[in-house]
Amino acid sequence: MDLGITGKVALVTGGSRGIGRVVAQLLAAEGCKVAVVARTKADIDDAVASIASEGGEAWGVSADIGDQEEVRRAVTEVRERLGSPQIVIGQTKFNIPGDFADITDTDQYVESFRSYTMSQIYLLHAVLPGMKEAGWGRFVHIGSATAKEPVGNIHHAIANATRPSTVGLLKTVSDEYAQYGITINTVAPGWIETQNAVNYLRDNAGLASEDDRREWMRDNARVPAARMGRPDEIASMIV
Template structure:
């Protein structure tokens, strides 16, 4: 299937590793020009070089998305360098620090950075024929998982913002969707670390997944590509759960 993504310009936060990197790779393979950011300058440089090999325009910057001014300035810069912005993928999450620090971090990184990203992209969306936003949430926002903590709560807030925004921006032709992945196994990523350091928890989580395995970053990226594609042009306000059946609620 031709996703008709060639020539789209997409901004992805946290595009050097894990799910964000897989989204950038998948979109670049489909002919999208991509803009990525992350905190590590070395990782941004090497990711930009690797993505550029796909023959698309790539721009990247080392920054912390919690620095609202620097983040907005970069989106402006990236939009100008790419020649517009058709889609924004908000992919960064916060830290699991204990106490208030963790709550503030998860708010800043999951919600406020998504809000700032959307606001900075809006002027570019006016010029796009297929503008959209994809928010990366988690199944931990949908059902009780691990603890009553800020990560789950702020990801749930992100889903509420995403759905409400789809209503608000629909009249402007801007689609807003979310993806809630279950456990995604990425070499060197969080579930790899859990497998090494907390094997019983890893195994007990795996046992709750009917498909009998964790997901891949590429499986999440493929869904992001479909949501951004003009072929997903009537899809807005949805939350796509990609979890191998881990969440037990019945979806209607």
């Protein structure tokens, strides 16, 4: 299928693993020039090599998008190497589980806000001017379904408190920038079978096998399909 995005520059944060990696692969398959942005160089290099082996064009940048200066540097490097990003996938990972009574260090809420929301502010400031100048842009944030409806049985008071702020921010910016041909959306997955999610269920719910996870999905998470979603199912929709 030709989605009409051939030749566009796509910047994918968290593009070395999980959903982000599959998004990067699919964007490259659509003819985009993909910048894979993540923290760990070895993972970036592996993702870039995988895309190249399938005939795609990709380049890697190591950066922490929770740091404004690193975001500016990364976007500048992408612009100089590939061109101005017109497609941007934004996401971060912040994982401190616990019920409300367990969280005694309240600065962790601030750290979570900085990770989830400030990182997207930094990205938006860095890429929106170029999108506005081009008269076309796509910004997709990979968030979480818990931003809309917190799930009590996974014990994430901090994330449940701070994730909604990112959605509110992006909806506000979306309304302001739609007039320039720019769309800004949040995709909010539930349980997706990334390595991070598998590790979380192993460490926090004692689920060691696929059969254990399927049973838990059916009985605890109330997922009718009795399975976790696949990364490609979310990534294909984003693309």
